Amino acid sequence: MTLSPLKPPPRPRPAALLDLSPDWLTWVADNRLWNCSPDSMRDSMVAAGLDPALSQAALDQIEHDPVFLAARRHQQMLRKLECVVANQQQLWENDAGYDVIEKRRGVSRDEFVERYVRGCRPVVLTDVAEDWPAMRRWSPADLRERFGHMEVDVQVGRDKDARFEQNKEQLRRRMKVAEFVDLVVNGGATNDHYLTANDEMLRRPEFLPLLQDIGSMPPICDPALLPNAASMWFGPGGTRTPLHHDTLMLFHTQILGRKRWRFVSPMQTPLLYNRMAVYSPIDLDAPDYARYPLLRQARVLEITLEPGDTLFLPLGWWHQVASLELSMSFSYTNIAADIPNDFDYQNPTIGNW
Template structure:
């Protein structure tokens, strides 16, 4: 008597992959070929496809995906319009007035490099030695052990370390190029132990709320903040060293392969055209931010940052506008790729 064997059931990873790709418009033949090549079990793939394509839940997913396609077409149209109106260029302005800052850039959702608004900042005279003199005994929080965890950017709670500021400055002074440790804004350093340093910055009048408390980013050459998006606008003010910045417009979210909610799966320093082919369509603006320059990163704009030198940056999020900033909802981080 012949015994019939039911096909092996696919694991959840491949089941999700099939559902997502079919919902987003891949043909059954394309999805089947890729799944069989990946998992090696044609019978299991065929059984899953038969169950999936006949399920009413899948019909709902497909309708939602069609709405998503329509939204992408709206974004693509807006992208074409913006690129025909200078959207493919990162503007640079000297002595920008508050009125134009808000009308063209903040409310226009356009990034801009600003020069001439930091000339009165004592912070431009900072050195590692002067910082140690001012606050060397303060206990500060630093993110350490980043190299061992490729997901350190959003798993930051695992990397919090407290140390004397003087010891951290000594590490920076070693000249080692590394991404292993970095003082990022996710702490109370600036409003707490390093508060005396705030006297050395001057929030630009009429642009940043004068009562605003900024944040300090301080790290060695080689620190990288992966491609990500903030849920509100931010003004980067470069104080010490240089930073290489790449930006992707807010309306090109569908080209950056969002991952973990506010991060991208794309390595903006070395994009993989096989894994992330649509990123080649993205508009990538870039600049090297020098001491004394500011950069407005508008809400929703994706940005990647690499320190070229030992670098200190002060950031502001509270602007002279009702509500101090415009915030978008933080996208869910339900999976590795969304």
């Protein structure tokens, strides 16, 4: 049997590329994949102290590097996917009512599933909480009176950490409910302390009376699943939740105070620089278009939830939330078993890129 001759090994990378540090080599590849011009990149490299000839040679050579060429192929497939979702977004935006988040009453189950679950549209239901004892009872004073002696885990020190949500475990602090109520009531508007869903206090039997203050559910919810699918949010005006998306669908009922929600469609994920888990580094309240120029293309929707409003957050919608005053709210994910609400996301772990 005659063996085919082996292919020769690929040529080693040219010296110019090998002379770059790994960080600089990554920088060059990243910026070319972002389609930055070689001239501007060379100027940046020289300004940072690199040799001009080495910089130019590295920029010339990387265009023929086999590893970089493989990255270009994957880039083409990514760009196709970005086009697919951008085209779908264009069709969504063709709806004259796209910018308006509806407020509805009396929505049937069939319509809700078709228009909002499968249609992936946020909506506010104004009639869900009308019979809730919580709407008449819940207040800082009531929380203190009934549960003041119990302990909860809250986030404290958020103002000192720009990534307070990503680092929430490090900011966790256990305290008596009464102590936290006093902190909220007397501390004024701030983002520094917040009782969030991360505490999972409603999974504990001693807080069961709070669930007994919940009445009717939205048409696609199963009340029997509520004890393992509910969360409470309580904090002063000024608390913020940074731009992120959840990995399932949920409802959020405003009990006390008002919250402003801002949304971006999941189809516009490529515009939000999602480099770590489910978070975007963008602040929709103070957009930095110089650093994040693609954000200019994003369509931002907004609504303010009033007490008694129930928001449906469909799958994948990016949202940023701000409490306009002292706020209590209740979120829940007890969607009936015949509607899927368990989804997988391959989240990035790039970090500060």
